[in-house]
Amino acid sequence: MKSHILYLIALLFILPVAGRSQQTPAPPQSETISITGATLHLGNGEVIEGGTLVFSEGAITAIGVGIAPSGRVIDATGKHVYPGFIAPARPIGLVEINSVRATDDEGEIGNMIPHVRSIIAYNAESQIVESMRPNGVLLGQVTPQGGRISGTSSIVQFDAWNWEDAIVREDDGIHLHWPNAFRQGRWWMGEPRGYQPNKEYSGQQDEVLDFIRNAQAYGAGAATAVNPAFASMQGLFDGSKTLYCYADGEREIVDAVSSLKEAGVRKLVLVGGYQAYKVTELLKQHDIPVLVQHTHSLPNLVDEDYDLPYKLPKLLVDAGLLVGLQNDGTMMHQIRNLPFYAGQVVGQGMDRETALQLITGNTAKILGIDGRYGTLAEGKSATLFISGGDALDMRGNQLTHAFIDGREVSLETHQTELWKRYMGKYARQ
Template sequence: MLKLKNILCGAALLTGTWGIAQQTPAPRQTASVLITGAVAHIGNGSTINNSAIGFKDGKITYAGPLSGVTTGAYDRVIDASGKHVYPGFIAANSTLGLVEVDAVRASNDQSDTGDLIPHVRSIVAYNSESKVVESCRPNGILMAQVAPRGGLISGTSSVVQLDAWNWEDAAIKTDDGIHLHWPSAFRSKGWGFSGPSEFVPNKDYEKEIGEIRTFISGAKTYLSGPKSPENLPYQAVSGLFDGSQKLYVNVDGEKEIADVVRFAKTNGIRHMVVVGGNEAWKVADLLVENDVPVILSRPHRLPSGEDDNVKQPYLLAKMLSDKGVLVGLEMSGAMERMNTRNLPFYAGTFAAYGLDKEKAVQLITGNNARILGIDAFAGTLETGKDATLFISEGDALDMRTNSIPHAYIQGREISLESHQTQLWKRYMGKYEAGQ
């Protein structure tokens, strides 16, 4: 009876969650649009005051000073004087659309069984009608890398735009990379009220790395031979060696980062990205030398070491950028799907602690686009790129002024309604009516 009750409660929760689907995706752009008078944040570190951003058939046709364009050449002109226009923000290493309700196992598709499963593709589990995805768009998050979790090699990620009928429509770059969780050289020894009571060397560190080495060695041997019998995990990592895919390595420690950089170089893995990188600043020169970018964890947390500056997480982006490391921002961690809507405010925190404001914008626009390999068509406001952008009433990295009246994905003006905005309007109406 108890089991039946749990099943019925779960079904009711799912019905309540998915009973009202996401807004119908916007239709293809038919009328050309010109946004005038705004401060344009290009996404490459520069701005244009009194700008004009024009787009037609989903592509940007003009991005420059207002004085350089004929407004009459566009079907619709939006006066954005006093406002700001940004490229769509990009959430890297997210699990958007893979989990809807944490407490409902049937809605959780972020991980699969096994430790070495690079052939598991997160994109086929992506739920384009997720209400969590819908909650991100009003803050300017219009694209995301959907990444798997769990195991040593978790699977393959893809990059999506956040206004689609299904995963096929959503995908803008499929199977962009393989996600690896590098073992830690240290382990916690017991837990106290405030966290791990002590860290001790991980005696199994070399053994755990050995599993990864053995897998990669086996894959290289398989890929150079007759490929029989068929081996899906080995086939899935072929892009690491020909450069068509990147290896995203979840790793934080100084020693571990140095070890994995050498591992990738030794094994002919052409493109590697550090994900997390709490101690990446200690090996910044090594990262620059090997052209390894870092997607930093969100900064609202305590430092990883007890002797670190308590503000260390806030300073990381500036420290690495000053050293010449290409830096982006990722979203893994506690309540990561719900917190993804706060992506621009995490970038704003880096700006508050020394990073130039436009470089902070770059973290979640141009830089994330470069790291994810979509910079040829996304990430900056430049002619020929996708018209995935938005207008903000104020500073989009400041939660007090991030108020978005218009947002576009590939030129299509999307709905900015969400479950939260609907509830706000409903109850504001109630109180305004004096009920």
């Protein structure tokens, strides 16, 4: 009797968890698939009207007009085909419910922790990961948060059994949050409200640069003991890893770029870059791409243009920079709105295909995965989707099919299940 009671109690805990699990990942592509009659958006600024795209064994084998279809044929006449969208620099799969600490694994204790690898904490069965796919977001950069140097990111695709299966590029870069030259006044301590100079800025800069120089010296010497933090930094000096530096203010951007380049960092990406439009020549001089924050936000300062966040990506693209979009500052579940942030820039005068590049080809280049992902081209991964309309507009972003490495993935989520449930309820009334 006692064992039966324990069994029933266990079921009470197991069944709710099982009911919330992600769908089974799709099996490998087993037959050739041809998509015909579609408008093909290649992700590099080009468009093919009424085109055919053929893929087999996870790779695109033919793309263009007048190609004879083979295998399973999907008639996409009047529809649009896009490369899978890419969500960079976010802790996706590390947080499930922001307000529940047990589901939050986005950061570790410590200030300088480049050796902390976010990928081993990635939850491939996250409901948030699952909810990305119906909007066309099929890849992401799993990024740690917290501290000055938060740790090491990895790039994943969003249909996997576990983190090992999900990996597209492992340990691609280290994430540094540059100190702020100004900070909000701590009114509860009697300080005036509003922004004021950060008196500790110089010391915080020195702390970062001393750590980087010590890591470089560690790699150049013959250390007798292993220092995991310094060892993880070595890729920054030989170019095998990228340093993603989070900075928004003009002064911070100038200080970060000049100091980090002088310190020997080979590959540098600016994340945020709110005032990057003021220092575009410096960024071009050092060939530094920018991952701009989401466009659905208000200006940071009262004397700025009201539409600065909306038009910032266009300002940087017009200046000749390589630009991608990331949605820092939003709740985890809002990452799925990435295509609509790009659509916002179209409303500011950017060409639609150029805006598409902000979340496809450009981001793939910035993350170093453009050899396989980000654009539709022969030989590249068949990571793509079919939409009933314009995927950068929430009215047209209606997916009918999605493929990751040629595998046809489910577009069902917890939200679609609830929608069907309650639509059925009201249909019976």
